[in-house]
Amino acid sequence: MSHDLSKMGRNTQAIHAGQHVDPATGAVAPPLFQTSTFAFHDCAHGAACFAGEQKGYIYTRMGNPTVERLEQAVATLEGGYGGLSTGSGLAALCTSIFALLKSGDHLVGTSSVYGPSRMVIERDFSRFGIEYDFVDTGDLDAVRKAMRPQTRLVFVETPANPTIVLTDIEAVAEIARQNDALLLVDNTFCSPLLQRPLEKGADIVMHSMTKFINGHTDVVSGMIVPGTEALYGQIRKVHYYLGACMDPHQAWLVLRGLKTLGMRVKACQENAIKVAEYLEAHPKVEWVRYPGLESHPQHELARRQMDGPGALISFEIKGGVEAGARLLDHVELMTLAVSLGGIETLIQHPSSMTHAAMPRESRLAAGISDGLVRVSVGCEDVEDLLADFEQAMAHV
Numbered sequence: 560m561s562h563d564l565s566k567m568g569r570n571t572q573a574i575h576a577g578q579h580v581d582p583a584t585g586a587v588a589p590p591l592f593q594t595s596t597f598a599f600h601d602c603a604h605g606a607a608c609f610a611g612e613q614k615g616y617i618y619t620r621m622g623n624p625t626v627e628r629l630e631q632a633v634a635t636l637e638g639g640y641g642g643l644s645t646g647s648g649l650a651a652l653c654t655s656i657f658a659l660l661k662s663g664d665h666l667v668g669t670s671s672v673y674g675p676s677r678m679v680i681e682r683d684f685s686r687f688g689i690e691y692d693f694v695d696t697g698d699l700d701a702v703r704k705a706m707r708p709q710t711r712l713v714f715v716e717t718p719a720n721p722t723i724v725l726t727d728i729e730a731v732a733e734i735a736r737q738n739d740a741l742l743l744v745d746n747t748f749c750s751p752l753l754q755r756p757l758e759k760g761a762d763i764v765m766h767s768m769t770k771f772i773n774g775h776t777d778v779v780s781g782m783i784v785p786g787t788e789a790l791y792g793q794i795r796k797v798h799y800y801l802g803a804c805m806d807p808h809q810a811w812l813v814l815r816g817l818k819t820l821g822m823r824v825k826a827c828q829e830n831a832i833k834v835a836e837y838l839e840a841h842p843k844v845e846w847v848r849y850p851g852l853e854s855h856p857q858h859e860l861a862r863r864q865m866d867g868p869g870a871l872i873s874f875e876i877k878g879g880v881e882a883g884a885r886l887l888d889h890v891e892l893m894t895l896a897v898s899l900g901g902i903e904t905l906i907q908h909p910s911s912m913t914h915a916a917m918p919r920e921s922r923l924a925a926g927i928s929d930g931l932v933r934v935s936v937g938c939e940d941v942e943d944l945l946a947d948f949e950q951a952m953a954h955v
């Protein structure tokens with residue numbers, strides 16, 4: 560093959576990166592190697608594979624051809640050195656932290672991240688002596704102030720779940736570099752179609768591929784994409800042993816979803832812009848937070864850093880929690896469910912659902928108000944979504 564996919568468009572990459580016609584059969588779709596182990600030709604071959612002297616598959620936790628296709632595809636889309644797939648997005652985060660930090664190290668994180676991502680650091684990694692501060696990483700002074708001599712990792716989610724606060728990746732990468740710390744960006748809300756943190760100076764990108772990359776609400780999965788060979792090697796060593804690996808069938812399904820990432824992101828984003836405008840103009844809505852609206856305080860940063868405002872919107876209904884619950888209890892086409900980034904529109908209430916495990920005080924300090932409602936806009940016909948909002952709003 561003479562073409563260089565790294566120089567091609569994102570849609571082309573989503574369809575072709577990591578893919579090739581199967582040499583044994585000519586199959587165009589990726590073969591599913593649903594096997595836990597691989598036979599060696601003889602003892603010498605087995606020993607050479609284990610010694611790393613010969614390329615060969617050994618055991619699926621250590622590598623599998625179907626999983627590798629997905630790793631190559633996402634790494635190409637992110638412009639990274641390689642991909643390390645995991646059984647979930649949280650496994651991608653935990654594997655990264657486990658590989659990069661040690662007792663006594665300090666982590667600075669975005670205060671409004673997916674609730675369990677924060678809880679696992681505060682509650683569990685802290686048991687191993689890892690210290691942390693969660694701050695509004697959209698405020699660069701807050702990031703600078705939180706840095707300590709022991710800070711080795713800055714963990715940013717942008718746009719943040721569920722506040723849709725943005726973090727300037729380039730600026731935070733510089734702060735991290737000056738402190739000899741690494742920058743890990745959770746790119747789940749954007750997917751590589753809309754944001755490529757490694758190009759902006761991040762060291763590692765992670766995804767919950769449960770969301771946009773798979774896109775069909777039928778798989779839980781994650782991916783780590785280190786920017787350099789050294790970081791890839793450091794995390795891969797831990798990835799082998801931690802056991803947070805991906806099953807080949809998961810990978811096969813995500814490969815299938817990934818091919819339509821470009822058109823899905825485009826379609827749900829077009830819908831989201833209209834839904835955000837509808838909500839902003841609605842007399843029963845207190846406020847709307849969406850990077851595509853001029854009212855977003857970081858609208859300019861969104862234009863600079865992202866290739867589009869995405870499909871996640873947060874808003875609050877006048878009357879707070881009770882009024883919001885009336886809206887959520889009356890949606891018909893939209894589904895009251897957690898998760899995001901799928902083809903169907905999902906709507907949920909973070910303070911009683913995705914972020915319920917966070918103490919109320921930290922939640923409020925992170926900007927997650929009691930009445931905040933989050934919607935992940937899907938690919939339905941937008942008129943039908945607006946009609947559903949209109950009928951549900953009538954109950955508020």
Ligand code: LCS
Pocket residue numbers: 647648649650673676716720745747748766767768769779780781897898899913
């Ligand atoms: N990172 C972000 C930004 C997420 O939104 C999630 C899950 C994760 C990581 C964890 O990924 P998982 O292990 O679930 O694949 N976010 C969810 C949410 O907002 N609702 O339900 C799950």
